[in-house]
Amino acid sequence: xxxxxxxxxxxxxxxxxxxxxxxxxxxxxxxxxxxxxxxxxxxxxxxxxxxxxxxxxxxxxxxxxxxxxxxxxxxxxxxxxxxxxxxxxxxxxxxxxxxxxxxxxxxxxxxxxxxxx
Amino acid sequence: xxxxxxxxxxxxxxxxxxxxxxxxxxxxxxxxxxxxxxxxxxxxxxxxxxxxxxxxxxxxxxxxxxxxxxxxxxxxxxxxxxxxxxxxxxxxxxxxxxxxxxxxxxxxxxxxxxx
Numbered sequence: 027x028x029x030x031x032x033x034x035x036x037x038x039x040x041x042x043x044x045x046x047x048x049x050x051x052x053x054x055x056x057x058x059x060x061x062x063x064x065x066x067x068x069x070x071x072x073x074x075x076x077x078x079x080x081x082x083x084x085x086x087x088x089x090x091x092x093x094x095x096x097x098x099x100x101x102x103x104x105x106x107x108x109x110x111x112x113x114x115x116x117x118x119x120x121x122x123x124x125x126x127x128x129x130x131x132x133x134x135x136x137x138x139x140x141x142x143x
Numbered sequence: 144x145x146x147x148x149x150x151x152x153x154x155x156x157x158x159x160x161x162x163x164x165x166x167x168x169x170x171x172x173x174x175x176x177x178x179x180x181x182x183x184x185x186x187x188x189x190x191x192x193x194x195x196x197x198x199x200x201x202x203x204x205x206x207x208x209x210x211x212x213x214x215x216x217x218x219x220x221x222x223x224x225x226x227x228x229x230x231x232x233x234x235x236x237x238x239x240x241x242x243x244x245x246x247x248x249x250x251x252x253x254x255x256x257x258x
Contacts, residue, residue: 058245060246060247062249067254068251068252069147069149069235069249069250069251069252070186070235070237070249070252071249072246072247072248072249075245075246077245116185116186129174129176129191129239129247130188131186131188131247133185133186134185135184135185136185
């Protein structure tokens with residue numbers, strides 16, 4: 027079975043400060059990890075993914091995430107937050123095809139990011 | 144990426160009726176999925192839409208309640224049958240593209256309110 031934990035329901039950050047949204051995962055096999063963002067009344071937008079290679083991955087809108095295999099984590103980060111980053115962020119995991127996984131994505135419960143002036 | 148459209152974008156329906164949601168993609172896709180996002184909740188996979196054959200449903204979801212069709216590679220429908228207020232959710236279509244087979248891309252969602 028695979029699972030994702032996002033321990034924080036909400037993260038508050040002042041504009042211009044760095045932000046971190048936490049995600050830990052559990053899978054049997056090599057993970058594929060994803061971050062998605064959902065703005066109010068919108069669908070999910072893909073931000074970034076880790077498949078293999080460099081542990082630090084860069085994505086859209088200045089976001090990045092670091093894959094840490096020993097801590098089974100994939101935290102989302104941004105050096106300087108913007109008010110427009112305020113949204114609901116979802117971490118998701120699936121098992122790589124090479125280790126027997128399919129396409130089923132398992133999502134975390136989501137973290138509401140609020141960036142204030 | 145690709146343009147994924149869903150119709151309708153939102154609807155308000157009466158208890159006991161059915162609603163069919165359409166998902167159309169403008170690129171070649173390998174897989175299509177339907178998810179439900181209940182108010183304030185995360186996403187739950189309903190089923191994988193298989194081209195030309197019956198969908199593959201996840202535990203807790205059945206074909207009689209959520210019939211799905213996928214007549215070709217780029218189009219699928221999800222019907223929510225005999226609706227009750229508990230079916231009020233956002234329903235999202237997602238796809239895996241030929242060009243980016245590790246990633247699922249999502250449509251804008253259909254917001255359903257059942258009275």
